[in-house]
Every structure is written in structure tokens, then in C-alpha cells.
């Protein structure tokens with residue numbers, strides 16, 4: 001990326017030569033800017049200053065004596081500003097840390113300015129804390145990126161933020177590339193601030209990345225373009241991914257994230273494509289333990305496994321917009337009543353609601369899901385799901401899986417359908433007759449090729465009359 005660099009000089013004796021592009025070797029872990037740039041006295045802050053003053057792109061390396069050390073930013077000095085093209089080559093994320101001082105100090109670690117191309121590798125970036133002020137909207141605890149930043153083999157961890165992007169805010173038209181990097185254990189005071197927050201004209205590309213254990217912030221909040229590959233998003237609170245822009249996730253695992261809202265694994269209002277991925281063990285909220293799709297959102301799933309997620313409604317997926325799935329397995333999800341909340345639990349596999357909701361399932365398996373009330377497999381309030389070559393089987397609670405169209409009175413006995421009756425003049429008598437028989441319940445159902453139940457009414461109600 002930074003070709004205009006003399007990489008031939010590698011010892012501290014050679015540095016620095018003011019005004020000459022090339023290599024700068026940081027030789028002290030003290031955060032200072034005293035004008036002494038001699039070997040043993042060149043700080044990271046000074047190296048960034050020299051790089052900005054020298055023409056061309058520069059490489060910043062660290063003397064071996066700094067192995068296993070931390071550069072702690074001093075209170076009197078501000079964040080480190082990267083305002084020229086640099087390649088900062090750390091000694092390894094487990095060997096060198098830049099720490100802004102922790103949440104008792106209001107200061108982020110790095111600010112990458114606009115029109116700057118920077119690469120940071122082998123570094124842990126921690127202890128940043130961004131809060132509201134007249135000059136700052138309190139975002140980007142570890143890094144505020146407004147340029148083009150590539151992070152390689154690094155950790156962005158234990159940063160704190162009042163607003164957005166506990167680890168990283170990717171702002172304006174910024175470009176952020178993450179390779180083999182972890183963004184973990186960061187915290188936002190803004191519940192959905194994101195460990196990584198990507199603004200609407202910005203772009204994030206991540207490969208072999210871990211986004212884990214971020215507290216309150218959730219994992220990634222995307223308003224722009226997001227591409228994730230071979231990435232794990234796990235154990236974040238306030239959800240795994242919130243997408244309002246365009247997101248393409250390939251070979252990604254989104255697991256064990258929690259949220260008190262909807263979409264514990266993935267909350268989507270944008271265009272989301274998931275390929276060869278797994279969403280499992282997410283939950284804690286109302287709609288959509290695995291995926292919640294809302295507004296004008298579009299979710300396309302291809303070869304995805306959605307399993308063991310939990311929610312009040314739509315444990316696997318809650319869909320209020322457009323959902324297309326192919327070669328996908330939705331299994332062992334559980335729609336359960338949350339303590340203290342309204343007792344609604346519909347749609348173990350998929351909960352589908354809204355007049356414009358569209359569901360198209362191809363070569364998909366919906367199995368072994370459960371719902372406390374109804375629709376172990378699919379519960380459809382409205383909309384018209386289309387199933388091709390799709391198996392809905394082994395789902396539990398009341399009549400089981402399925403969904404359908406058309407109003408009929410179904411009565412069931414121990415999970416088995418009895419004869420269906422159209423709602424009409426005779427339905428009331430049919431209903432009364434069935435209700436008098438032990439073990440039987442009647443419900444208003446819809447019917448499709450899949451032949452399963454959608455709407456359930458409690459046995460003490462007259463379902464046809466209620467509709």
C-alpha cells in the first residue's frame with residue numbers, strides 16, 4: 001500500500017533524518033514530544049510528527065527493547081493524530097500496547113485524519129475513552145478513522161465511548177480494512193453504539209476478524225457498506241450486527257450475542273446477504289433471536305444454519321419485511337416467554353408479520369424448533385410465505401410447525417389435526433362439540449401446501465367468531 005518507502009534502513013543509528021522519507025524507529029515507550037529525536041529518545045508521538053513533516057510515505061517501527069511494553073499516553077498530551085501516510089509496524093499485539101489511560105481519562109488513542117492512508121499492524125490499542133465535548137461527539141473510543149486505515153494482526157480492546165463506536169468509529173467516507181484483528185471487550189454508554197460503527201458513506205471490510213465480548217455496544221453497527229469474511233461475532237451484549245446499510249457476510253459465525261431488544265444476533269433494516277454462515281445461541285429479546293428483519297429490510301440467506309436462538313417471538317427469524325432463504329437450516333430455536341414480559345411466544349423457527357412481509361424458502365429445513373404458544377416451525381400473522389422443496393418437521397407445541405392461508409377452523413387432539421371446518425354458519429356448533437371433548441382444542445388456521453397451522457386461538461375462545 002505504501003510503496004514510496006525506503007525499507008533498507010533498519011537500525012536505530014539511521015534515524016531519523018528530518019525531511020527524508022523513510023523509516024522511523026520508535027525507541028522509547030515514554031509518551032513525550034521534547035524535540036530530541038535521537039536514538040533512545042524517539043517517541044511514537046514524535047515519530048508521527050516527523051512522518052507528517054517529511055515528504056512521502058513513512059514506515060514507523062519499534063526498537064526491540066520495547067518488546068512486551070506499553071506506551072501509555074500522558075494526561076497532558078492529547079490523542080495520537082495520524083495525519084500523513086504511514087505504515088506503523090508494531091512488535092505484535094501481545095508485545096506492544098498503546099494505552100490512552102483508561103476510562104478515567106477522556107481521550108481516544110488514534111485519530112486517522114481525512115485523506116490519509118495508514119496501516120497499523122502488530123499493535124494493541126486500548127484504554128481509549130471518547131466523550132461528548134464542544135469539539136467531539138464522543139465517538140470512536142479506540143480509533144476515529146476518517147481516512148483509509150488498514151489494521152492487521154492487531155487488537156482494539158478495552159476502549160470506552162459515550163456515543164458510537166466503542167472500539168472504532170469509521171466516519172464520513174472512511175475506508176477501514178481489518179485483517180486478523182480482534183475488536184473485543186470495548187464498552188459503549190450508548191446501548192447500540194457498536195464496537196465498530198460504520199457511517200452511511202463509509203466502508204468496512206473485515207477478514208479473519210473476531211468481534212467479541214463488547215459490552216452494551218453490540219458488535220457492529222453498519223449504515224454504509226460492510227463486508228465480513230471468516231469472521232466471528234460472539235458474546236456481545238446489545239446484539240451482534242445491526243445493519244441499516246448494505247452488508248455481505250460470508251463464512252461468518254454470529255453466536256451467543258444477547259439483546260433486550262429485537263434481533264439479538266442480527267438486526268436488519270438494510271440489505272443483508274448471509275452466505276455459508278452460522279447464527280446460533282443468540283437471544284434475550286422480543287422479536288428475532290437469530291435475525292430480526294424490519295422496515296424495508298431485505299435478508300437473503302444462502303447455506304446458513306440458524307440454530308438454538310431464543311426470543312419471545314421468532315426465535316430463529318422474525319420477519320416484517322423481505323426474507324429469502326435457500327439451502328438453509330433453521331433448527332432447535334425456541335420461542336419462549338421472557339420473565340416479566342408479556343406472555344407471547346410464537347414462531348419457533350420463523351415469525352412472519354406485516355402486510356408486506358415476503359418469505360420465500362427454497363431447499364430449506366425448519367426442524368426441531370419450539371414455540372410456547374404456537375407455530376413451532378412457522379407462525380404467520382400476515383403475509384404469504386412461499387415454500388419450495390422445503391421441509392417443516394419435528395417442530396413442537398400445539399399443532400406443530402407450518403402455516404398457511406384461508407380461514408378454517410381446525411381442531412386438534414394431542415398435536416394431531418382433526419377434520420378441518422370452514423368458518424361459517426356451522427362452525428360454532430363444530431367448535432362447541434370439539435371443545436367438550438377432553439384433549440381437544442380448536443384454532444383458526446390457515447392452509448398451504450405445507451399444511452400446517454398459523455393462527456392459534458385459545459380453546460376458550462371461538463376462533464372463527466373472533467375473526
Ligand SMILES: [Ca+2]
Pocket residue numbers: 032033034035036037038041042043046
Ligand atoms: Ca524525544
Ligand SMILES: [Ca+2]
Pocket residue numbers: 021050051052053054055056057058084085
Ligand atoms: Ca511523510
